[in-house]
Amino acid sequence: MTQSMPAPLDPLTADAAALDAADPLAPFRERFDLSDDVIYLDGNSLGPLPTGAAERIAVVVREEWGEGLIRSWNTAGWIEAPLRVGAKIARLVGAAPHEVVVADSTSVNLHKVIHAALAAQPGRKTILSEPGNFPTDLYLIESAIRTLGKGHQLVLVPREEIAARCDTDTALVLLTHVHYRTAELYDMAAVTAAAHAAGARICWDLSHSLGAMPIDLNAARADYAVGCGYKFLNGGPGAPAMVFVAERHHETLETPMGGWIGHARPFAFEDTYAPAPGIARLQCGTPPVLSLAALEVGVDLMLEADLTQVAAKSRALRERLMARVAATCGPYGAEVIGPPIGQPRGSHVSVAHPSAYAVMQALIARPRRRSTIGDFRVAPSAPARAGVAGSLVESEDAPLAGVMRFGITPLYLRFADVDRAVESIEEVLRTGVWQEPRFQVRRAVT
Amino acid sequence: MTQSMPAPLDPLTADAAALDAADPLAPFRERFDLSDDVIYLDGNSLGPLPTGAAERIAVVVREEWGEGLIRSWNTAGWIEAPLRVGAKIARLVGAAPHEVVVADSTSVNLHKVIHAALAAQPGRKTILSEPGNFPTDLYLIESAIRTLGKGHQLVLVPREEIAARCDTDTALVLLTHVHYRTAELYDMAAVTAAAHAAGARICWDLSHSLGAMPIDLNAARADYAVGCGYKFLNGGPGAPAMVFVAERHHETLETPMGGWIGHARPFAFEDTYAPAPGIARLQCGTPPVLSLAALEVGVDLMLEADLTQVAAKSRALRERLMARVAATCGPYGAEVIGPPIGQPRGSHVSVAHPSAYAVMQALIARPRRRSTIGDFRVAPSAPARAGVAGSLVESEDAPLAGVMRFGITPLYLRFADVDRAVESIEEVLRTGVWQEPRFQVRRAVT
Numbered sequence A, B: 001m002t003q004s005m006p007a008p009l010d011p012l013t014a015d016a017a018a019l020d021a022a023d024p025l026a027p028f029r030e031r032f033d034l035s036d037d038v039i040y041l042d043g044n045s046l047g048p049l050p051t052g053a054a055e056r057i058a059v060v061v062r063e064e065w066g067e068g069l070i071r072s073w074n075t076a077g078w079i080e081a082p083l084r085v086g087a088k089i090a091r092l093v094g095a096a097p098h099e100v101v102v103a104d105s106t107s108v109n110l111h112k113v114i115h116a117a118l119a120a121q122p123g124r125k126t127i128l129s130e131p132g133n134f135p136t137d138l139y140l141i142e143s144a145i146r147t148l149g150k151g152h153q154l155v156l157v158p159r160e161e162i163a164a165r166c167d168t169d170t171a172l173v174l175l176t177h178v179h180y181r182t183a184e185l186y187d188m189a190a191v192t193a194a195a196h197a198a199g200a201r202i203c204w205d206l207s208h209s210l211g212a213m214p215i216d217l218n219a220a221r222a223d224y225a226v227g228c229g230y231k232f233l234n235g236g237p238g239a240p241a242m243v244f245v246a247e248r249h250h251e252t253l254e255t256p257m258g259g260w261i262g263h264a265r266p267f268a269f270e271d272t273y274a275p276a277p278g279i280a281r282l283q284c285g286t287p288p289v290l291s292l293a294a295l296e297v298g299v300d301l302m303l304e305a306d307l308t309q310v311a312a313k314s315r316a317l318r319e320r321l322m323a324r325v326a327a328t329c330g331p332y333g334a335e336v337i338g339p340p341i342g343q344p345r346g347s348h349v350s351v352a353h354p355s356a357y358a359v360m361q362a363l364i365a366r367p368r369r370r371s372t373i374g375d376f377r378v379a380p381s382a383p384a385r386a387g388v389a390g391s392l393v394e395s396e397d398a399p400l401a402g403v404m405r406f407g408i409t410p411l412y413l414r415f416a417d418v419d420r421a422v423e424s425i426e427e428v429l430r431t432g433v434w435q436e437p438r439f440q441v442r443r444a445v446t
Helices: A016-021 A026-031 A051-075 A081-093 A106-120 A135-148 A159-165 A188-197 A278-282 A289-304 A307-332 A356-364 A415-431 B016-021 B026-031 B051-075 B081-093 B106-120 B135-148 B159-165 B188-197 B278-282 B289-304 B307-332 B356-364 B415-431
Strands: A038-040 A100-103 A126-129 A153-156 A170-176 A201-205 A224-227 A241-245 A348-353 A371-373 A375-378 A402-407 B038-040 B100-103 B126-129 B153-156 B170-176 B201-205 B224-227 B241-245 B348-353 B371-373 B375-378 B402-407
Touching: A016 A415, A026 A051, A026 A289, A038 A415, A051 A289, A051 B051, A051 B371, A081 A100, A081 A224, A081 A241, A081 A278, A081 A289, A100 A278, A106 A135, A106 A170, A106 A201, A106 A224, A106 A241, A126 A135, A135 A153, A135 A170, A135 B135, A159 A170, A159 A188, A170 A188, A188 A201, A241 A278, A289 B289, A307 A348, A307 A415, A348 A356, A356 A371, A356 A375, A356 A402, A356 A415, A371 A415, A371 B051, B016 B415, B026 B051, B026 B289, B038 B415, B051 B289, B081 B100, B081 B224, B081 B241, B081 B278, B081 B289, B100 B278, B106 B135, B106 B170, B106 B201, B106 B224, B106 B241, B126 B135, B135 B153, B135 B170, B159 B170, B159 B188, B170 B188, B188 B201, B241 B278, B307 B348, B307 B415, B348 B356, B356 B371, B356 B375, B356 B402, B356 B415, B371 B415
Parallel strands: A038 A371, A126 A153, A126 A170, A170 A201, A201 A224, B038 B371, B126 B153, B126 B170, B170 B201, B201 B224
Antiparallel strands: A100 A241, A224 A241, A348 A402, A375 A402, B100 B241, B224 B241, B348 B402, B375 B402
């Protein structure tokens, strides 16, 4: 595999076929079960199926569960899997192998880390984040404050003001490295340094950057991090999540939920809790073996790639998409949001439109080989509406404004895919096909 | 399928072939991928693979994840799965469909329920349980007390004294319906009534009874319950768990971890948490779809069975095993513990022996068709030992005392299996083969 991107080709203007031919990551596409019937631009929400995952899961089910039965906890390495896969993910985030474990969901891991940070600094009462952060991060801070009832407060300030707002009352700064909607990217080292200068700790939610770019938690001196397994890691729907705690905090690390698997001696069945050493104590209950096996396949695949190449190709693909959408779709009311071309950003591109939901439905519904799958995120200013209830967005008369979100995933996306996607977006907007009643709001989960 | 057990045959003395021929549950054995090479008596720790599960998981992986991609959250019903499978489990535990959801692990669900109970009754400071309860239950109470720092206390009293010990300071009684080691069974209705008489709430951990016997949470007026998916429900290793909250508590139900999936409007992406109605708020992060799909197959299979028949066959199988082990293995130092024949108990049988670990290893290692798989649980009085560290029981010179635990799972166990198992136990004990060095303590997870 070539070690560098092809220098002479300009990714904004060169022919897609030439760019794909020169792409050192091109062989990775064959490692996914991806049909050419669709252009999949939602790997930032759910990564596609690695070819090895179906085979691996079948082995886990038929041989390890079916034949090995209970013995597989030992003989198939199930019991070590959370720490084993954690150590692999550590290589993707600049952590030591013993600083990461896979357990539960991103949300549950946030819960652990928030409580750990507050318990470690009982005199500090402020948790700092930004408005519009991914909701679960804010909700779990709210939960911790309510549960503790000790006068903590959640302070939300715009991202530009975070560093300046850190003070001697700040216990924890909790930020998402790449914003789920705008793809804005924090300077992890700089913001971490600002938090530390005020004596505060910081937790980075890596959900939208893990597997999409090089990350170096220890170089930045991060205290805590969590990250998602089912997005860029291609770990399968609802894959378990990672949690990182810097080694310097291990000795005093307190979990709010000491479960038996995180005990120092789980099979001694003692009445009294004694935490396992280090990161292992952030395990709580029995790990979901099937989902964890799928995640490991995705992580192993990601470890074969050079994340510097991944980030370079992400930039080339997304800037090509951004430039072409701006040029061809602007006249129809579509606007690329977030950091402009040339600026650092995450690996997805959001395009605002007054009827973004309907346009996305029309894009997905296009005929074979033109169907373009991204997702929809509601406009942040939209008030809670009666029609948006339960887990589904229900039928409404009014159009649903927001963004179409397109994930740029260099392991399997080709420059030709980007060009086809842009042509589809332009055509859907130009023809107005999205105005057909069947594309108006019914339900959206993605 | 016949609707009643065969009356004329005495399960303690009749020929096993005749008992199996008359067994109305016998056809269920074909619904599992179970080899006749082993006698599997550990379904109380990890249920075997239902034949439908391998096929179902392959469909979820290849079609729903591989082809449906992100669309499957809607089109394949992934988003509704936690409530859908919860409603199915509700039928096994005497709950209304909207009182149960599947989420996270048993331990994480215990954490939610403990905090919910304490938040609902801030003036009461005592949590009552028994010594030797399954450790995770006690550890999570400890965690909640430490996190809150509001003067709560965990009081452990023997099971006979629980009812009398409930008083006006008792916030929560947390008990395991069937004891994981002894198989002792609580009278759910009586103990619940005693807790309520003192104004306390009660949580039943159903991990060792769910799927093994009829349970009626609402008849007993239980407040909370949790239960395990990978034991008698045959939901696969690390299957997600159930949590029940009685409808009368829904309106005021507070979760300590309000995550985005448990929000009233998850896809409105609001900054402020608003709980989803009822039990749905006990979801936190994205559910593990693959593990949940496997669990649903196990639950569907269990719903085909008549739990009264299951409980009757469990009694017949276990009392046959208990009587024969007592008769043939007593001279070799083996002792059946827990409630005696004729008394109500859970669906596993524990046999104490001074070298229980080695005997169990020798049983598992027997040749094909005689290999008998149960598990080992350390003696409760055993102190924490240097050799019992991490997640494994490491090599020791001294024998490891405790119990051999045999799970009685009527959907796939035959009377002939029980007889073969007892013959194996007797032979291993009589010949002393367990004294070979290879069976001495090395590692035990199960």
